[in-house]
Amino acid sequence: MKALDALLQTPGLWRGNACAETAQPSVPSGYAVLDEQLPGGGWPTGALTEILLEHPGVGELRLLLPALARLSSEDRWLAWVAPPYIPYPPALAAAGLKMERLLWLRPDNHTDALWALEQALRSGACSAVLGWPATLDGKALRRLQLAAEEGRAVSLLFRPLRTAANASTAALRLALEPADGRLKIRILKRRGGNVSAPLLLDLPARTRGKNGESIGTAQASPAGGGMRAARAGKLRLVPHH
Amino acid sequence: MLWLALRFPTLPLDLWSRSAATPTPLAVSEGTARPRIAACNLDASLAGIRPGMALAAAWAVLPGLVVRPRDAAAETRALEQLAGWAGRYTPEVSLQTPDGLLLQLAQSLNLFGGLDALLREVRNDLAALGYFAVAATAPTPHGAWLLARAGQESTPTTAAELAASLRTLPAALLEQPAAVLNLLEKIGATTLGDCRALPRDGLARRAGPGLLDELDRAFGDKADPRPYYAPPSRYAARLELPFEAEYAEALLFAARRLLTELAGFLESRCAGVRRLRLGLSHRDGDPTELVWGLIAPSRDLNHLTGLLQERLGQLELAAPVQAIALETLELQTMASANRPLFDGGPTEEGRWQLIERLRERLGRHAVAGLAPHADHRPERAWRTKEPSIPSPTKGAGEIKDSGPGLSTRNPLLVAGAAPTGATPRPAWLLPAPQALTQTAGRPHWQGPLALLAGPERIEAGWWDEAPAARDYYLAQTPAGSRVWVYREGDDWFLHGLFA
Numbered sequence: 001m002k003a004l005d006a007l008l009q010t011p012g013l014w015r016g017n018a019c020a021e022t023a024q025p026s027v028p029s030g031y032a033v034l035d036e037q038l039p040g041g042g043w044p045t046g047a048l049t050e051i052l053l054e055h056p057g058v059g060e061l062r063l064l065l066p067a068l069a070r071l072s073s074e075d076r077w078l079a080w081v082a083p084p085y086i087p088y089p090p091a092l093a094a095a096g097l098k099m100e101r102l103l104w105l106r107p108d109n110h111t112d113a114l115w116a117l118e119q120a121l122r123s124g125a126c127s128a129v130l131g132w133p134a135t136l137d138g139k140a141l142r143r144l145q146l147a148a149e150e151g152r153a154v155s156l157l158f159r160p161l162r163t164a165a166n167a168s169t170a171a172l173r174l175a176l177e178p179a180d181g182r183l184k185i186r187i188l189k190r191r192g193g194n195v196s197a198p199l200l201l202d203l204p205a206r207t208r209g210k211n212g213e214s215i216g217t218a219q220a221s222p223a224g225g226g227m228r229a230a231r232a233g234k235l236r237l238v239p240h241h
Numbered sequence: 242m243l244w245l246a247l248r249f250p251t252l253p254l255d256l257w258s259r260s261a262a263t264p265t266p267l268a269v270s271e272g273t274a275r276p277r278i279a280a281c282n283l284d285a286s287l288a289g290i291r292p293g294m295a296l297a298a299a300w301a302v303l304p305g306l307v308v309r310p311r312d313a314a315a316e317t318r319a320l321e322q323l324a325g326w327a328g329r330y331t332p333e334v335s336l337q338t339p340d341g342l343l344l345q346l347a348q349s350l351n352l353f354g355g356l357d358a359l360l361r362e363v364r365n366d367l368a369a370l371g372y373f374a375v376a377a378t379a380p381t382p383h384g385a386w387l388l389a390r391a392g393q394e395s396t397p398t399t400a401a402e403l404a405a406s407l408r409t410l411p412a413a414l415l416e417q418p419a420a421v422l423n424l425l426e427k428i429g430a431t432t433l434g435d436c437r438a439l440p441r442d443g444l445a446r447r448a449g450p451g452l453l454d455e456l457d458r459a460f461g462d463k464a465d466p467r468p469y470y471a472p473p474s475r476y477a478a479r480l481e482l483p484f485e486a487e488y489a490e491a492l493l494f495a496a497r498r499l500l501t502e503l504a505g506f507l508e509s510r511c512a513g514v515r516r517l518r519l520g521l522s523h524r525d526g527d528p529t530e531l532v533w534g535l536i537a538p539s540r541d542l543n544h545l546t547g548l549l550q551e552r553l554g555q556l557e558l559a560a561p562v563q564a565i566a567l568e569t570l571e572l573q574t575m576a577s578a579n580r581p582l583f584d585g586g587p588t589e590e591g592r593w594q595l596i597e598r599l600r601e602r603l604g605r606h607a608v609a610g611l612a613p614h615a616d617h618r619p620e621r622a623w624r625t626k627e628p629s630i631p632s633p634t635k636g637a638g639e640i641k642d643s644g645p646g647l648s649t650r651n652p653l654l655v656a657g658a659a660p661t662g663a664t665p666r667p668a669w670l671l672p673a674p675q676a677l678t679q680t681a682g683r684p685h686w687q688g689p690l691a692l693l694a695g696p697e698r699i700e701a702g703w704w705d706e707a708p709a710a711r712d713y714y715l716a717q718t719p720a721g722s723r724v725w726v727y728r729e730g731d732d733w734f735l736h737g738l739f740a
Contacts, residue, residue: 054720055687055722056669056738056740057669057722057723057724057738057739057740058721058722058740059722059723059739059740060740061668061669061740062668062739062740065668075592076592077592077595077628083669084669085669085670085671085672085737085738085740086611086623086669086670086671086672087611087668087669088623088666088667088668088669088670088737089611089612089613089614089622089623090613090619090622090623090666091665091666091667091668092611092668093613094665094666095668099610099611099612099613100610100612100628100629102610102611103596103608103609103610103628104608104609104610104611104625105599105603105607105608106603106606106607106609107603107607108603108604108607112602112603115602116599116602116603119595119598119599120595120599123591123594123595124591125591125592125594125595126595177720177721178718178720178721178722178723179721180717180721181693181717181721181723182721
């Protein structure tokens with residue numbers, strides 16, 4: 001191992017993982033229309049993404065579940081730090097998320113929540129870190145951004161819509177609003193791109209159904225589940241009926 | 242053969258000073274009736290303290306001088322602890338009492354990336370342990386030792402280089418009785434080279450066989466087998482603090498000295514620690530005891546330090562601490578290298594380290610895994626569990642999530658079947674159903690709700706104490722969010738959000 005270390009320090013040596021690291025790979029969201037708008041074609045890793053919403057429950061998890069399900073095939077944690085409600089296992093499992101990857105963190109107070117968020121982001125042991133900080137000042141945000149750069153996870157912060165006016169170091173900022181069973185997404189900030197027109201996404205009521213039946217107007221996603229489809233890069237939005 | 246000699250000339254002092262984060266004038270005294278300064282640190286000597294001074298005189302010069310009695314037994318224990326640490330470099334470690342270690346390194350060089358890299362690591366370790374050492378290497382153990390005693394940090398590798406280095410050393414370094422050293426001085430043999438030039442027969446006759454034997458062993462003319470130190474099966478060490486510590490954070494510095502030693506010990510045994518105890522001794526009363534249980538064995542110095550740091554940061558000391566003791570309660574064999582081949586993904590160890598770090602601060606129950614559970618009642622269709630990631634290398638199957646209580650609780654359900662099969666479930670579940678206001682029989686939440694689909698009748702729990710008969714609906718708020726509500730009798734409740 002020591003000999004290998006010495007070898008790896010040789011300046012002339014090309015390392016297979018070096019180029020992937022600089023490119024900061026992103027994780028396809030599972031929604032082609034959205035991926036087209038995201039730099040790198042998906043959720044960035046190693047940088048903060050802010051999801052701004054008025055209340056929890058507008059569709060933020062269904063937006064993320066295809067990517068989270070895909071990431072759950074890695075042997076790293078999906079850390080949920082101080083979520084507002086219980087991440088409901090029957091629904092998440094039905095969306096193809098491997099539940100044993102999920103880490104549910106319930107800190108007692110805001111300070112501990114920020115600390116836990118930073119630890120999870122920095123550790124490199126998480127493929128995704130989802131955080132619901134009560135408040136976040138510019139200094140805390142910069143700390144989290146540095147931690148995110150170190151840990152290379154998909155790093156998602158859920159914050160109130162009113163913080164949209166504040167400056168942010170996040171690489172990507174999305175504002176989400178419900179729109180009659182669909183999800184309106186405004187991209188407030190992205191690297192190397194201007195603000196675009198709002199997107200309207202149809203969210204599946206569930207990404208993977210056992211018997212195909214569904215209720216309401218929403219429909220199950222293409223057969224085979226969001227995960228496999230996302231990996232093949234073929235997932236298309238479900239047309240709205 | 243390649244031998245590394247480590248000589249600890251300031252061992253009596255280092256015993257005390259290594260546990261203090263900031264240097265202060267410190268001396269060690271010898272003798273009980275009329276104690277004298279045996280050794281002092283740099284801060285003391287800058288203030289005018291010299292070895293050999295009477296203690297009373299020293300205090301007159303520097304009233305604030307901290308003086309500790311010399312403790313030969315503690316020095317031997319420290320040397321043995323050092324031998325345990327040195328086991329991380331080679332299993333062939335020999336004690337050179339009272340103040341040295343000899344390490345046979347020939348088989349370790351490749352592993353550590355050559356002699357220079359290895360010596361660098363030894364130096365870093367020693368600095369972290371808080372010991373000062375003179376290090377010299379040579380093809381013979383005694384040759385290396387004499388070089389270290391002379392303070393020459395040279396690294397001769399061949400017999401000829403060794404002989405050249407040794408010849409210039411003063412004869413007074415030889416470990417011979419005073420009479421023999423006097424004799425050598427009288428006949429004008431001031432260096433080892435002079436001694437080697439004398440006729441062997443005459444030298445043996447006048448100085449006895451011991452002198453020739455020592456010279457021959459040093460120059461490699463005679464075999465010099467050494468007994469190797471056998472480390473104990475567990476690690477236990479105690480560190481006296483030069484001053485009483487009143488804050489737990491101040492203990493971390495001293496604790497890290499011991500953890501560094503422990504890490505070397507664990508590496509030499511190819512083991513990791515599962516349970517660890519730190520004892521804090523007070524002047525009166527029982528020591529404070531802290532015990533850590535680790536999910537996975539570890540010998541990662543930074544991880545172990547982090548765990549101690551979290552706990553010590555929360556600790557309120559009942560009384561000042563005079564000494565700390567670190568002890569392993571449970572060890573487990575661990576693969577020797579956990580380094581990832583390329584620094585890509587995290588190691589299995591790294592994943593557990595995150596859990597342990599989080600738990601150390603947030604508490605055990607604040608860090609949990611989640612799993613579906615086979616129960617018709619939505620609030621019981623999940624449970625927390627121990628975080629677990631099946632190791633991909635073992636090719637093990639998925640962890641069975643539905644707990645063992647299933648079959649005894651509800652014979653009608655098959656694991657995972659009913660609760661997730663029928664209709665979509667919301668991704669957010671409220672910790673407890675929230676009663677909703679109504680107007681004209683319509684439930685309200687962020688405005689009047691429109692029922693989109695349902696009802697799904699859920700009747701369950703008639704076999705135990707918490708029966709439920711509810712009609713669940715998918716509903717939509719005026720703003721367009723979708724929620725999961727149910728009616729029980731005439732009352733409406735919000736139970737989840739389709740996030």
